[in-house]
Amino acid sequence: MPTPPDISDSEWSVMEALWERAPQTASEITKTLRPVTKWAENTVRTLLTRLVEKGALKTAENDSGTRTYAPAVKREACVRAEGESFMQRIFGGAAKPLLVHFAQNSKLTAEEVKELKKLLDQSLNK
Amino acid sequence: MPTPPDISDSEWSVMEALWERAPQTASEITKTLRPVTKWAENTVRTLLTRLVEKGALKTAENDSGTRTYAPAVKREACVRAEGESFMQRIFGGAAKPLLVHFAQNSKLTAEEVKELKKLLDQSLNK
């Protein structure tokens, strides 16, 4: 499994579409994203090409001879990489200040708080 | 207080130096950062200029007629902005999945877990 490459903002949207459902063709992805992004199909194609170059996607031909795209890296791995880099950048790599920050700046329901506390406990004896 | 501008990676290092101690001159900042970044002084000057243009820093002349730099935006505000944008990008803007992610991917001490649980509780009745 390759190290997750750097994935830019726009590229991330494309990845999300493919993590949701794969494989897809360029025009399918464009249609999927259109409501949100309003991108021209060529824009999506450019992003797809770049993501293939970066090794984040792989391609294949489907039965009708059209190229399809699918993730070559797991979402979870990319999220971890992005999270690491964010934590590094902003919190000097320390998890606690990060968690403190988001715990304080988020409005959570009692339910969510309960879940999170349970997770925290579990994170200990693991 | 201005809305925090976009601050790039390299720029962020410069901001950190100034949030730590301000005002400082360009060459002081260069010296501060040098062990970590190895940047030429002109590099730091470029970053400083850009940060002033963006409104993240303000300048003044010190007694010896040299320009000094100081933050024009609070660190906390910038952290919040970066955090928002990260949460948006990666977790669709939802705090809980973000917290779940970092809670699960961090090794925390029992002490830290205790603190965080307390914070979570406090975040409720606030």
Added chain:
DNA sequence: AAATGACAACTACAAATGTAGTGACCATCG
């Protein structure tokens, strides 16, 4: 066959970023 339309490969081009180098000015050291 000519027109149309999807698809792919290339090309385009400005803004942002990372990382300096150059030239000009001024004060200070010999």
Added chain:
DNA sequence: CGATGGTCACTACATTTGTAGTTGTCATTT
């Protein structure tokens, strides 16, 4: 005074990113 060293304003230049447009090929449709 002429060389030296700090400061500053400009300029430089490759990469990455965002966002397409252009051209060439086929297959399909009149």
